[in-house]
Amino acid sequence: MRTRLWILVAGLLCTSLVPAMGQSTRVTSPIRVAIIDGQSGGAYHNWRLTTPVLKKELEETGIFDVSVITAPPSDGDFTHFKPKLSQYRAIVMNYDGPAWPAGLRAQFEKYVDSGGGLVIVHAADNAFPNWPAYNEMIGIGGWRNRNQSAGPYWYYQDGKLVSDPSPGAAGEHGARLPFEITARQPEHPILKGLPPVWLHANDELYGKLRGPGKNMTVLATAHSDPNNKGTGHDEPMLMVLRYGKGRIFHTMLGHDVFAMSCVGFITTFQRGTEWVATGRVTQEVSATFPTRNTVSYRADIAQMDPAFLNGASPVVPSGIK
Numbered sequence: 001m002r003t004r005l006w007i008l009v010a011g012l013l014c015t016s017l018v019p020a021m022g023q024s025t026r027v028t029s030p031i032r033v034a035i036i037d038g039q040s041g042g043a044y045h046n047w048r049l050t051t052p053v054l055k056k057e058l059e060e061t062g063i064f065d066v067s068v069i070t071a072p073p074s075d076g077d078f079t080h081f082k083p084k085l086s087q088y089r090a091i092v093m094n095y096d097g098p099a100w101p102a103g104l105r106a107q108f109e110k111y112v113d114s115g116g117g118l119v120i121v122h123a124a125d126n127a128f129p130n131w132p133a134y135n136e137m138i139g140i141g142g143w144r145n146r147n148q149s150a151g152p153y154w155y156y157q158d159g160k161l162v163s164d165p166s167p168g169a170a171g172e173h174g175a176r177l178p179f180e181i182t183a184r185q186p187e188h189p190i191l192k193g194l195p196p197v198w199l200h201a202n203d204e205l206y207g208k209l210r211g212p213g214k215n216m217t218v219l220a221t222a223h224s225d226p227n228n229k230g231t232g233h234d235e236p237m238l239m240v241l242r243y244g245k246g247r248i249f250h251t252m253l254g255h256d257v258f259a260m261s262c263v264g265f266i267t268t269f270q271r272g273t274e275w276v277a278t279g280r281v282t283q284e285v286s287a288t289f290p291t292r293n294t295v296s297y298r299a300d301i302a303q304m305d306p307a308f309l310n311g312a313s314p315v316v317p318s319g320i321k
């Protein structure tokens with residue numbers, strides 16, 4: 001059956017996303033956040049383009065103070081790479097690079113274990129297949145030679161989360177099409193007030209991810225369509241996890257700048273980052289939030305990728321079915 005797809009481009013001056021900070025007499029210090037980038041598994045995850053997008057999306061809420069920490073490249077020297085993680089209330093991982101030295105791994109584990117917030121964006125769950133603590137933090141991951149030794153597959157079946165120990169590789173996706181996100185924990189602060197089902201802009205729909213899945217709550221899923229190389233399962237898309245005292249928000253969404261220009265991505269990323277840092281969400285939902293039938297993206301953000309500078313619609317028409 002053909003479903004009509006409506007596309008809404010939110011205005012350049014999307015003031016509804018910005019809380020009215022100036023109207024409050026209460027003085028609160030901004031939440032310090034660091035985005036870690038510096039490497040990706042390939043040119044297809046262009047962190048030089050996507051990190052400025054993530055930074056802008058956090059800063060425009062008015063509640064975050066965002067730094068960027070760029071790790072050395074895979075052939076670089078990590079000797080002097082010693083970020084002071086403890087000064088941040090949340091770390092956003094936009095990184096899929098080589099293994100870190102033991103000292104840095106230990107510092108990262110201590111940071112999260114003692115209550116630091118962590119946000120995993122898309123391919124950051126490809127990183128570090130051989131670092132057990134990191135795989136506990138992300139819950140599930142894909143690629144980089146992960147297989148059954150990484151843990152079972154996790155997906156939704158008959159309305160509940162199941163684990164599947166079948167052997168096999170981890171991680172796959174089809175063509176980048178719009179797809180529906182279905183809330184499984186609609187009362188969680190990150191999702192509260194959002195539609196129960198909404199249409200995400202063209203993105204990779206990750207499936208067949210594996211991992212320990214400890215202390216993991218799936219907030220939202222997406223149906224992986226076998227007609228688009230999918231699994232036929234409802235795959236986890238948004239998750240929260242605990243690691244020691246630390247809170248973690250894991251979004252599978254955000255392959256590229258366009259996927260990150262989706263108002264649904266933006267809202268859940270902004271709220272997820274606040275939630276891992278403070279345990280609550282104070283941000284309102286934008287009036288331009290997508291609906292079940294309507295993709296909604298920010299043209300001003302899409303155009304942060306030069307490929308979309310000419311105003312060409314990045315929504316692939318052939319993806320509409």
Ligand code: ZN
Nearest residue numbers: 045123204255
């Ligand atoms: Zn990707």
